Structure formats: C-alpha cells, structure tokens
Amino acid sequence: MQPKDLPVWRSLLFVPVNVDRFVDKAHTRGADAIQLDLEDSIPPGEKDAARARVQEAAKKVARGGADVVVRINRPWRLALKDLEATISPLVQAVALPKVDSGDHVRMIDEVVSELERERGMEVGTTKFIAMVETAPAFFRAAEIAAASPRVVALTLGAEDFALSVGMLPEPEGLLYPQIHIVIAARAAGILPLGFVGTVAEYRDMEALRATIRRSRRLGFMGASAIHPDQVRVLNEEFRPTEEEVAHARRVIAAYEEAQAAGRGAITVDGQMVDIPIVERARQVLKRHEAILRREAQARAGGDPV
Ligand SMILES: CC(C)(COP(=O)(O)OP(=O)(O)OC[C@H]1O[C@@H](n2cnc3c(N)ncnc32)[C@H](O)[C@@H]1OP(=O)(O)O)[C@@H](O)C(=O)NCCC(=O)NCCSC(=O)C[C@@](O)(CC(=O)O)C(=O)O
Numbered sequence: 001m002q003p004k005d006l007p008v009w010r011s012l013l014f015v016p017v018n019v020d021r022f023v024d025k026a027h028t029r030g031a032d033a034i035q036l037d038l039e040d041s042i043p044p045g046e047k048d049a050a051r052a053r054v055q056e057a058a059k060k061v062a063r064g065g066a067d068v069v070v071r072i073n074r075p076w077r078l079a080l081k082d083l084e085a086t087i088s089p090l091v092q093a094v095a096l097p098k099v100d101s102g103d104h105v106r107m108i109d110e111v112v113s114e115l116e117r118e119r120g121m122e123v124g125t126t127k128f129i130a131m132v133e134t135a136p137a138f139f140r141a142a143e144i145a146a147a148s149p150r151v152v153a154l155t156l157g158a159e160d161f162a163l164s165v166g167m168l169p170e171p172e173g174l175l176y177p178q179i180h181i182v183i184a185a186r187a188a189g190i191l192p193l194g195f196v197g198t199v200a201e202y203r204d205m206e207a208l209r210a211t212i213r214r215s216r217r218l219g220f221m222g223a224s225a226i227h228p229d230q231v232r233v234l235n236e237e238f239r240p241t242e243e244e245v246a247h248a249r250r251v252i253a254a255y256e257e258a259q260a261a262g263r264g265a266i267t268v269d270g271q272m273v274d275i276p277i278v279e280r281a282r283q284v285l286k287r288h289e290a291i292l293r294r295e296a297q298a299r300a301g302g303d304p305v
Pocket residue numbers: 013014015016021022023025026037040041133155156157158159160161198199224226227228
C-alpha cells in the first residue's frame with residue numbers, strides 16, 4: 001500500500017450550516033478543519049435550505065485557511081442530494097456518517113467520481129472521513145478504512161455508537177471501541193480521529209484537556225469539536241510537547257552517533273533505545289514539523305508556504 005499524504009487535522013469544528021452567526025465567525029476560531037454539518041444538527045424540515053447554503057458557507061469558513069469538510073446525511077436519497085450540493089474545489093473532504101461497509105464507501109466514491117468528472121475536477125481529490133456509528137460497522141472498521149484511497153480518516157461517532165450498542169457514552173465503555181478505531185485506521189495507513197469521551201460534554205475544558213492528553217497517548221491524531229472553546233484545547237494537546245520534541249532530537253542524535261560506532265542499542269535519558277524507539281522519535285519530529293507548516297499556512301490565509 002502506498003503511504004497516503006494525510007492532512008494535519010488536530011481540530012475539526014462542527015458548524016451547523018444553517019446557523020449564520022456560527023458560519024460567519026467560524027474562520028476566526030483556529031480549527032484545522034471546519035465540518036459544515038448537513039446531518040444531525042439540521043432538522044428534517046431544514047435539510048433543503050441547508051444544502052442550498054453549502055457552497056457559500058464553504059467560501060466563508062475557508063477564509064482563515066481551514067480545510068472544509070461537509071458531513072452529508074445517511075439515507076441515500078438525502079446523501080445523493082447532499083453530494084450534488086457539496087462536491088466542488090471549495091470542499092476538501094466529505095464526512096460519511098453511519099457507514100455500514102466497504103461497499104457503502106465505494107458507492108459514494110463512485111458518485112463523487114462522477115461529480116468530480118462532470119465538474120472538471122481531478123478525480124480523487126475529494127477525501128472522505130468515515131464515521132463508524134453502529135455495532136455492525138464496528139466489526140467492519142478495517143474494511144471501511146481500506147475501502148477507497150479517498151478515505152483519509154476513521155472516527156467513532158461516540159453518541160450514535162453508544163446508542164447502537166445500548167451503553168452510555170462514557171470512557172469506560174468507549175475505551176475498547178476507540179482503540180479498535182485506532183488500530184483499524186493504522187492498518188489502512190489513515191488518521192485515527194476521536195477521543196475516549198463524547199463531544200457533547202463541551203463546558204469543562206480541564207476535563208477535555210485531560211481526556212485529549214490520554215487519547216493522544218492511545219494513538220489519536222485529532223478530533224471533532226462542537227464548540228469553539230474546544231478548538232484551542234484540541235490544537236494544544238494533539239501535538240507533541242516541547243519536551244517530547246527535545247527528547248526525540250536527543251534520541252536520534254545519540255542513535256546516529258552510536259550507529260557510526262557500530263552500536264544498535266544504546267541508553268538515552270536512562271532508557272534503552274533501539275530501532276522502534278528511534279522510529280517513534282522520527283515520527284514525533286515529522287508530526288511537529290507538519291504542525292508548524294500547517295500553522296504557517298493558516299497564518300498565510302491558507303496559501304501553501
Ligand atoms: C452546543 C451549542 C448549541 C452551544 O451554543 P451556544 O450558542 O449556547 O454557545 P455559546 O457558548 O453561546 O457560543 C459562544 C460563541 O461561539 C459561537 N459558536 C458556538 N458554537 C459554534 C459552532 N459550532 N461553530 C461556530 N461558532 C460557534 C457562538 O456563535 C458564540 O459566538 P459569539 O456570538 O461571537 O459570542 C452550539 O455550540 C452548537 O450548536 N454546536 C454544534 C452542534 C453540532 O454540530 N452537533 C452535531 C455534531 S456532533 C454529532 O453529530 C455527534 C456524532 O455524530 C459525532 C461525533 O462525536 O464525532 C456522534 O454520533 O457522536
């Protein structure tokens with residue numbers, strides 16, 4: 001499998017597309033991605049009006065350099081209309097809720113390819129975030145993650161998933177499914193997004209900080225937010241700390257020196273260092289640099305730097 005060029009998405013702010021006061025200022029909130037929502041934050045009677053606003057909203061929310069994601073609906077008749085309204089060069093990715101299987105992803109892939117072709121876009125440019133939100137999908141998470149080159153991220157919709165399996169969306173019950181998501185995403189070479197908790201609890205920032213810190217250690221690379229206050233915490237916590245970056249540099253320097261002297265295992269800061277530890281240190285630096293590039297790009301208003 002070819003390694004994918006994955007986006008830096010520490011924070012993905014959900015913005016109900018029909019709430020003007022949210023859309024108007026969303027670009028000032030510092031999120032790496034804005035997820036314009038057509039699904040659960042839009043009541044059934046508002047779906048048509050919301051869909052009609054997607055392109056204008058996409059233009060507005062991209063002003064600060066965030067990537068634009070649109071979350072479509074699950075029932076096919078709504079999903080098809082949503083895709084018609086969504087696919088354009090202004091939208092980098094589509095979030096697919098309540099995905100059932102690899103076939104489900106491939107059907108959407110085919111529709112998106114038709115639309116890209118018709119609209120003069122390069123086929124394959126629109127990426128997918130696959131949302132596992134049911135018990136059957138949980139058992140097909142690896143298949144879903146690997147279903148299309150468009151899928152760049154996998155996440156658990158904690159609220160819908162908890163509903164589907166009859167648990168409450170609490171860390172104790174969510175730990176196992178969330179770790180499953182991390183492993184399924186990594187097996188497909190894509191981003192695991194999420195945390196061991198639910199976005200619905202959005203008032204206690206210290207609790208969120210502790211949860212994100214723990215979730216990053218479990219392998220998550222970013223997560224959704226429903227409120228702007230959550231964005232700062234996600235951006236700060238889904239990045240290597242200064243200490244981790246400094247440690248990674250020491251590990252790599254010491255290892256390279258040791259290799260030149262014919263040694264494959266050494267001690268750094270009292271810990272044994274060999275190949276997987278060096279590789280982890282390289283990943284820390286790569287992530288650190290990718291985040292710095294992302295932040296520079298956001299400061300430049302979205303233009304590559
Ligand atoms: C919670 C609340 C009603 C609170 O509103 P309030 O108005 O009381 O908030 P305030 O504190 O007064 O706002 C302070 C300032 O922020 C502005 N502001 C607020 N929210 C903003 C925002 N989202 N975007 C931009 N701006 C915003 C506001 O305009 C004000 O700005 P200003 O006027 O300048 O002072 C509101 O946030 C909200 O509706 N959120 C989105 C909810 C949503 O999208 N749900 C669906 C996605 S989850 C899901 O589907 C679960 C899942 O599928 C997936 C999963 O888990 O991954 C699963 O299954 O689990």
